[in-house]
Amino acid sequence: MIEKIKALEVVARSLDPEPASRALLWQQTQDYVEDFLQDLTQSRAYRKADCPQLSELEISEEGKLMSEVLDIMKTEIDHAGINATSGGHLGYIPGGALWVSALGDLLAAVSNRYAGIYYASPGAVLLENQLLRWLCQLVGYPTTAHGNLSSGGSIASLIALTTAREVHQIRSHNVRKSVIYFTAQMHHCLNKSIQIVGLGECICRLIPVNQNFEMDPDLLRKQLDQDVSEGLSPFLIIATAGTTDTGALDPIDEIAEISKEYGTWYHVDAAYGGFFLLVESMKERLKGISKADSIVMDPHKGLFLPFGTGVVLIKDGQALVKAHAHEANYMIDAYGFDEISPADCGPELTKHFRGLRMWFPLHLHGSQAFRACLEEKIFLCRYFHGKIQQLGFEVGPPPALSVTLFRYPSPDRDAFNKALLEAIHHDGRYFMSSTLIGGEIWIRCAVLNFRTHLNEIEGALQMITDCLTSVQLSSNGNG
Ligand SMILES: *Cc1c(COP(=O)(O)O)cnc(C)c1O
Numbered sequence: 267m268i269e270k271i272k273a274l275e276v277v278a279r280s281l282d283p284e285p286a287s288r289a290l291l292w293q294q295t296q297d298y299v300e301d302f303l304q305d306l307t308q309s310r311a312y313r314k315a316d317c318p319q320l321s322e323l324e325i326s327e328e329g330k331l332m333s334e335v336l337d338i339m340k341t342e343i344d345h346a347g348i349n350a351t352s353g354g355h356l357g358y359i360p361g362g363a364l365w366v367s368a369l370g371d372l373l374a375a376v377s378n379r380y381a382g383i384y385y386a387s388p389g390a391v392l393l394e395n396q397l398l399r400w401l402c403q404l405v406g407y408p409t410t411a412h413g414n415l416s417s418g419g420s421i422a423s424l425i426a427l428t429t430a431r432e433v434h435q436i437r438s439h440n441v442r443k444s445v446i447y448f449t450a451q452m453h454h455c456l457n458k459s460i461q462i463v464g465l466g467e468c469i470c471r472l473i474p475v476n477q478n479f480e481m482d483p484d485l486l487r488k489q490l491d492q493d494v495s496e497g498l499s500p501f502l503i504i505a506t507a508g509t510t511d512t513g514a515l516d517p518i519d520e521i522a523e524i525s526k527e528y529g530t531w532y533h534v535d536a537a538y539g540g541f542f543l544l545v546e547s548m549k550e551r552l553k554g555i556s557k558a559d560s561i562v563m564d565p566h567k568g569l570f571l572p573f574g575t576g577v578v579l580i581k582d583g584q585a586l587v588k589a590h591a592h593e594a595n596y597m598i599d600a601y602g603f604d605e606i607s608p609a610d611c612g613p614e615l616t617k618h619f620r621g622l623r624m625w626f627p628l629h630l631h632g633s634q635a636f637r638a639c640l641e642e643k644i645f646l647c648r649y650f651h652g653k654i655q656q657l658g659f660e661v662g663p664p665p666a667l668s669v670t671l672f673r674y675p676s677p678d679r680d681a682f683n684k685a686l687l688e689a690i691h692h693d694g695r696y697f698m699s700s701t702l703i704g705g706e707i708w709i710r711c712a713v714l715n716f717r718t719h720l721n722e723i724e725g726a727l728q729m730i731t732d733c734l735t736s737v738q739l740s741s742n743g744n745g
Pocket residue numbers: 359417418419420421453455506508509510535536537538564576
């Protein structure tokens with residue numbers, strides 16, 4: 267048996283490279299990263315491409331060379347589709363990926379601290395709880411509030427709605443009389459959450475929006491009155507601080523007052539807009555957020571972190587724990603500590619130590635850099651909104667945050683703007699996405715990548731001018 271164990275050990279040890287081969291892998295990875303980052307200013311923000319080699323690549327018994335793997339990574343992964351790290355990414359809600367976050371991720375993977383339970387890694391849990399404290403202060407929550415760093419806004423929303431369901435004791439006997447209020451601009455991850463947490467049988471009321479795509483508080487109140495008079499129970503109001511489609515801000519403060527009056531749970535989806543609280547001039551417009559019972563924010567949007575970081579904050583921290591904590595026999599050693607463990611605040615037990623990717627950039631860069639970067643995005647979007655009109659485009663409402671809608675007022679408007687968007691995608695220097703408003707196509711310019719500066723906005727305007735000319739030429743040719 268000893269012989270067998272020793273033979274297996276020889277092969278098993280290849281999983282733990284010696285310093286010399288570690289140095290080689292390290293160097294190759296570093297070279298790749300430097301090439302990637304230095305190439306960003308020239309590389310396209312979007313490239314339509316298939317991945318033929320990737321589908322052919324099989325996992326072999328002996329393993330491959332790093333160079334072979336990195337090669338596929340470069341051609342088939344990092345140069346196909348949307349480049350989320352590019353300052354030219356102006357579609358959807360752009361992501362980011364701060365460089366020092368990557369260092370935090372690397373360290374989290376190397377040391378592999380168990381961030382789910384205080385007993386397993388007090389430092390990791392304390393670090394995450396301190397980040398949550400900072401976030402609670404940012405939104406104006408009391409010290410009794412708590413939250414969870416999740417993988418994204420969708421899972422964060424799931425945690426918020428689970429807590430709302432438990433606090434309001436929505437059960438089979440009352441679910442069909444419980445009413446949820448939101449607008450058609452609400453993010454679809456909340457429709458998903460409603461289903462997943464067992465609220466699918468609630469009555470859902472779509473509250474109309476005004477011309478700026480903001481929830482109409484008077485119509486909300488009217489609907490609530492009608493529901494109460496019919497013997498239904500208003501349960502949950504969901505407002506959005508920065509809608510994904512148009513960047514609109516619902517009247518958060520006014521809705522907070524209504525929610526209080528009718529005794530509902532008040533959830534604010536600030537996945538996109540929440541971090542604009544860092545910008546002094548936005549504080550007044552967002553201030554009602556402190557009155558929400560639960561808030562979702564996405565650091566992988568507004569704090570420019572790599573994908574995989576969302577946040578839920580619950581004003582009543584104990585309610586969050588009560589809705590999620592469960593005990594297990596094999597976990598008895600972990601009980602009896604004062605510090606709240608992340609595992610008691612959401613569906614995950616074992617989880618990525620994602621706090622580090624947020625902790626490093628906040629400590630290394632300081633909050634001033636984030637403040638400036640976010641305020642810059644607001645001004646860049648306003649600048650775009652003005653300039654695109656000078657090029658003859660119609661626009662949506664003045665940007666409340668950093669999204670502008672635009673389209674060209676051509677006779678066959680939808681077909682023309684569709685062709686224009688295709689030309690933009692074919693060009694690919696800057697990436698933009700589209701949406702349907704009242705069934706009609708609008709192109710969106712969303713400014714949130716930390717590498718988007720004036721140079722990129724000027725470049726995007728130039729690209730649109732070029733694409734407009736080519737679409738006009740070809741449509742004249744066809745006509
Ligand atoms: C992005 C977004 C979400 C969903 O968050 P994910 O991180 O993609 O899961 C929810 N709400 C709004 C307003 C968003 O912009």
